[in-house]
Amino acid sequence: MSTWLWLIPGSPFVGALTIALLGGRLPAARLPWFACAAAGISALTVAAAWLGGAAQEPLRQTLYIWLAVDGWQPSVGFTLDRLALVMVTVVSGVGFLIHVYSVAFMDKEAEQRRYYFYMNLFLAGMLVLVLADNLLLLYFGWEMVGLCSFALIGFWYRDPVKAAAGRKAFTVTRIGDTALAIAIFLLFVQFGTLSFDVLFPLGEGDWEGATAVALLILVGALGKSAQLPLQVWLPDAMAGPSPVSALIHAATMVTAGVYLIARTHPLFELAPGVQWTVAAIGVLTIVYGASCALAQHDIKRVLAYSTVSQIGYMFLALGCGAYALALFHLATHACFKALLFLSAGTLIHSAGGEHHIGRLGELNAGSRTVQLCFLVGAASLAAVPFFTAGFYSKDAILTAAWVAPVGGLLWLFAALGALLTGVYIFRVYLTVFHRSAEPLLRPRGRLPTPIAVPLLLLAALSLSVGFLEFPEGSGGPHTWSTWLESELDLAKHPEHHTTRVLQALSALMAVAGIALAFPLVRRERAGKSLPWQSFLQTGWRFDALYARLFVQPYHRTASALARWVEQGLIEAGLNGLTRGFWVMAAGLRRGVEFGSVERGLTFLVVGLQRGHAMLSATQNGLLSRYAVSVTTGTLALLGFWLFWPWGG
Amino acid sequence: MIPLTHSLFVGALLFTLGAAVVLLRRELLFLLMGLEIMFNGAALSAVAAGQHWQGAEGQVLAIFLMAITTAELVVALILVWLAYQRFQAICVDDLVALRDGRSEDSP
Numbered sequence: 001m002s003t004w005l006w007l008i009p010g011s012p013f014v015g016a017l018t019i020a021l022l023g024g025r026l027p028a029a030r031l032p033w034f035a036c037a038a039a040g041i042s043a044l045t046v047a048a049a050w051l052g053g054a055a056q057e058p059l060r061q062t063l064y065i066w067l068a069v070d071g072w073q074p075s076v077g078f079t080l081d082r083l084a085l086v087m088v089t090v091v092s093g094v095g096f097l098i099h100v101y102s103v104a105f106m107d108k109e110a111e112q113r114r115y116y117f118y119m120n121l122f123l124a125g126m127l128v129l130v131l132a133d134n135l136l137l138l139y140f141g142w143e144m145v146g147l148c149s150f151a152l153i154g155f156w157y158r159d160p161v162k163a164a165a166g167r168k169a170f171t172v173t174r175i176g177d178t179a180l181a182i183a184i185f186l187l188f189v190q191f192g193t194l195s196f197d198v199l200f201p202l203g204e205g206d207w208e209g210a211t212a213v214a215l216l217i218l219v220g221a222l223g224k225s226a227q228l229p230l231q232v233w234l235p236d237a238m239a240g241p242s243p244v245s246a247l248i249h250a251a252t253m254v255t256a257g258v259y260l261i262a263r264t265h266p267l268f269e270l271a272p273g274v275q276w277t278v279a280a281i282g283v284l285t286i287v288y289g290a291s292c293a294l295a296q297h298d299i300k301r302v303l304a305y306s307t308v309s310q311i312g313y314m315f316l317a318l319g320c321g322a323y324a325l326a327l328f329h330l331a332t333h334a335c336f337k338a339l340l341f342l343s344a345g346t347l348i349h350s351a352g353g354e355h356h357i358g359r360l361g362e363l364n365a366g367s368r369t370v371q372l373c374f375l376v377g378a379a380s381l382a383a384v385p386f387f388t389a390g391f392y393s394k395d396a397i398l399t400a401a402w403v404a405p406v407g408g409l410l411w412l413f414a415a416l417g418a419l420l421t422g423v424y425i426f427r428v429y430l431t432v433f434h435r436s437a438e439p440l441l442r443p444r445g446r447l448p449t450p451i452a453v454p455l456l457l458l459a460a461l462s463l464s465v466g467f468l469e470f471p472e473g474s475g476g477p478h479t480w481s482t483w484l485e486s487e488l489d490l491a492k493h494p495e496h497h498t499t500r501v502l503q504a505l506s507a508l509m510a511v512a513g514i515a516l517a518f519p520l521v522r523r524e525r526a527g528k529s530l531p532w533q534s535f536l537q538t539g540w541r542f543d544a545l546y547a548r549l550f551v552q553p554y555h556r557t558a559s560a561l562a563r564w565v566e567q568g569l570i571e572a573g574l575n576g577l578t579r580g581f582w583v584m585a586a587g588l589r590r591g592v593e594f595g596s597v598e599r600g601l602t603f604l605v606v607g608l609q610r611g612h613a614m615l616s617a618t619q620n621g622l623l624s625r626y627a628v629s630v631t632t633g634t635l636a637l638l639g640f641w642l643f644w645p646w647g648g
Numbered sequence: 649m650i651p652l653t654h655s656l657f658v659g660a661l662l663f664t665l666g667a668a669v670v671l672l673r674r675e676l677l678f679l680l681m682g683l684e685i686m687f688n689g690a691a692l693s694a695v696a697a698g699q700h701w702q703g704a705e706g707q708v709l710a711i712f713l714m715a716i717t718t719a720e721l722v723v724a725l726i727l728v729w730l731a732y733q734r735f736q737a738i739c740v741d742d743l744v745a746l747r748d749g750r751s752e753d754s755p
Contacts, residue, residue: 619748621746622744624671624741
């Protein structure tokens with residue numbers, strides 16, 4: 001099985017290359033299915049890896065040595081251990097479903113070739129990222145997904161707002177990427193290797209650099225996973241097509257930060273302060289995202305803020321040492337958030353590109369299937385007890401947070417987030433689907449199969465994945481965390497009674513949140529808005545703050561530099577230099593060129609012509625004359641050597 | 649036993665005669681004959697010198713000279729024949745195609 005490991009990232013990569021290089025030769029109608037096949041082969045390989053024993057023993061494959069500098073030989077090598085197995089399953093599975101969904105969704109788009117090229121390339125990059133057996137290759141995948149994210153957010157780049165959203169995402173994530181690069185450099189300087197196998201056993205000693213490196217890795221993860229304070233790009237990233245939002249900005253790429261921290265967790269355990277910061281940033285982001293989602297009118301922005309908030313839960317779990325639970329929430333979130341995005345996309349599609357939830361409700365564009373799917377996704381996101389996957393994953397994180405340092409506060413924030421989650425998502429559900437007025441748009445007939453199948457599959461997953469891990473102390477199976485125990489330590493939970501109380505409270509929070517959504521929607525229909533509506537809608541005014549702190553000073557510095565340094569100094573200097581050269585050249589032309597050079601050349605030419613005329617007379621073609629010359633010359637030389645007193 | 653000086657004298661005489669033929673005559677065939685005579689003079693000197701120092705090299709050199717002149721003569725005769733066929737030239741002064749043509753109009 002190990003020999004086929006390359007096929008997991010390789011198949012979408014080859015697919016992307018083929019689409020880019022030979023896509024013009026494929027019939028346009030086949031292109032989407034070709035891209036799907038590339039994603040499907042990858043998903044099938046992952047399935048084969050499950051059957052082929054990857055769940056027991058890590059699979060390894062080294063394709064080749066990338067660079068070889070003395071003792072340092074980073075390879076293009078893949079390791080499929082349990083952590084990576086979870087990630088590749090989510091990425092390739094959800095990725096494949098979203099590719100299939102795209103076939104129908106992007107049907108009418110003009111530039112499908114570019115779309116599928118980046119989708120396949122993204123999938124390849126993401127799979128390289130999670131399979132990489134060293135930090136350098138991981139970073140390669142990390143940058144590849146960043147590039148594809150940029151290109152797909154700005155897919156409709158002719159709209160300047162959308163192109164700007166792509167640039168914003170690229171620039172903001174770059175901050176995190178730079179921090180991650182510096183962390184990699186520091187690790188290399190300290191240990192001389194970047195391979196995970198060698199690095200992480202080494203990391204268990206006492207090393208004071210651990211704090212700095214962990215902090216830098218955290219910043220890298222914050223950028224990619226859109227956590228405070230680098231979260232500003234994700235809501236704008238919704239400018240891309242809905243499948244892109246589902247795949248990149250909900251299910252896979254934004255969780256790369258979670259994966260990175262889980263992968264490097266020994267380092268964070270050396271720096272407990274940083275680890276606690278992870279949890280603190282997580283809870284702040286939970287409340288931030290949930291509160292902002294409350295006030296949004298754009299359905300996709302609600303989901304984007306919700307993603308920010310849900311990844312906050314994963315960070316909270318990472319910060320509490322509950323890595324397996326973070327991954328569990330990652331997997332369930334990938335299912336239900338992809339489901340929400342895809343059903344929202346279908347809704348927007350059938351409403352002719354309408355994003356506003358109020359107007360979507362008036363249009364009543366959703367069919368029964370879409371409504372059902374959205375309800376399942378929303379319930380799972382709100383963590384409705386017992387039925388949904390979201391309940392099992394989120395609940396476990398909440399109880400695990402209690403035992404962390406200052407756990408009570410962390411729990412309080414997270415529980416508040418859970419309450420708000422129920423409110424905002426059911427606000428959207430009720431506004432969009434439960435409209436008493438006469439609908440303006442009759443729901444169309446059946447959904448196209450490539451849309452319906454992924455929706456229903458994801459809905460089924462959103463309900464069922466949770467049963468892998470029952471709540472602590474409930475007596476149900478803990479398949480997930482015991483299976484991951486060999487690689488990621490078990491989470492600590494509080495003692496039995498506290499756990500029970502906490503579980504009951506968080507279940508109550510979810511239900512209370514949903515209940516609160518009803519009066520909120522009624523209030524909104526009556527035309528009243530939330531308190532602090534604009535503050536929440538603009539994402540706590542982070543954009544304005546950053547514009548004032550960074551963007552405007554940057555622009556001002558740039559224009560000042562352009563005016564003073566470029567025009568005043570460099571351009572004036574260059575102008576002066578040019579003028580000086582002009583003067584010098586004119587002088588030289590008059591003095592040297594017309595004077596000595598030209599005269600010298602004329603002299604030379606005339607001399608050569610005279611010489612030529614003289615020599616030319618001897619070249620008369622008469623053989624006998626030549627013979628006479630040769631003989632005379634020979635005789636003269638002989639005479640010189642033989643008889644001249646001082647010759648020879 | 650003929651002294652060395654006598655043989656060398658005859659050789660030099662032959663060489664000079666040959667050279668005189670080459671320099672003074674204009675017919676192509678005469679030029680070739682003159683060349684052959686010059687070669688013979690050289691070969692005679694070589695044989696005489698070999699005899700004088702009791703070595704075989706002089707005779708070897710003479711045989712080589714014969715072989716080489718034969719080969720050279722074959723080529724030369726073909727050229728002479730071609731010169732006659734193409735340019736109707738039997739006289740060396742008729743073959744002046746390699747004259748520097750610009751000598752008249754150069755300043």
